[in-house]
Amino acid sequence: MLESRGLATVAIAAVRAQAENTRPPRALWTSSQLGRPLGEPGDAAFQRRVLLAALGLLERTDGPVILEEFHDDPPAWTDHPAWVAPRVAMPGTMPDTPSAWADAFAAELRSLTPAWERVQARFGRTTTGLSFLPPTEWPSFVDHCLAGDLPLIDGHATTALGLRFLCDDIKAFYGEAGQAVGPAPSSRQVDTWFWRATIGGALLQALRRTGMESGNNALKTVSGRMFVPAPWVV
């Protein structure tokens, strides 16, 4: 669409089949994980090589369509053996009331907050913020949601939207806390820790189950589709 408006374009193609079907003027297919088009976080040299390969297609005149492959795999696809997950105190049995969930979640957030603050100093940012709520207010909000209430967050029109973005914030908080020190873990390492070894991960599963039983259709829809990725649903 941009090319027809006189602009030269080159795409970094995440999925080769889509590039072959869409037939853009120029695309570089990489083996990078979905969500990481430039391949490797913190590796400027790798990112630059991807960019050079992609932008280099602009100097060719044998299109359309030019679809090339970037042959190198990003290093962090594989698990890093030196990465150590943050230590959290997972209880033997899961909480069985909304307030017990909130208390356990609050305790875990407090225990991870030093790591979360370290990562902000390390990488200069946090990617939490979509819900507009600070972490100290998360336990109370999820308490109400698990109790079947429909609490609202200023800035989000519905409980469904507020809770959807709060779930994104919770995942971001844990993802960042898990990267506070040491080498870059694979995303699989972080996901396995979060979804299988933390109260936060178990809480999102509980929110999903509760939401899917809600009489509120919007909440039911986002709970089923937007809280827990399918491979991690229990």
Add this chain to the structure above:
Amino acid sequence: MARVEDIPQPTRDAAVSIACPSFDTAPFVTGPALSRRKVAIVSSAALIPRGAQPFPIGSAEARFLPASIPPNDLLISHVSINFDRTGFQRDVNVVYPLDRLHEMAADGVIGGVADTHYTVMGSTDPVGMTEAADRIAAQMRLEGADTVLLSPV
């Protein structure tokens, strides 16, 4: 990684079988050498500056990302939960490679970096994005930018 066999289900089937639009024309714009091109990023990550409203699901809008927004203030508001965020949490350049483009401009590899970049919501039918494309093209012409790097998540 985005080899089909490595994408978890059901995202794998969705990624491969999703209906892709077809276009009646196949435009192919040539231009000057890379060292004379001014490059803008278009990201499908539905990026927003902290505090802004996230993209609505299915939104066909394009939002502008002027140079005044520090990349470290950007959040991903994309609807899909089925792609990795941990890389972005560690390094914004893995999605929005603005630092890399500025380095390449400083080295003379590209001619320059646009003053404005753009973001849309992926997983949205591009057929409805005509107005978004018009707005992006108009702003790029205004800034003398001639080349688009499409960075999908």
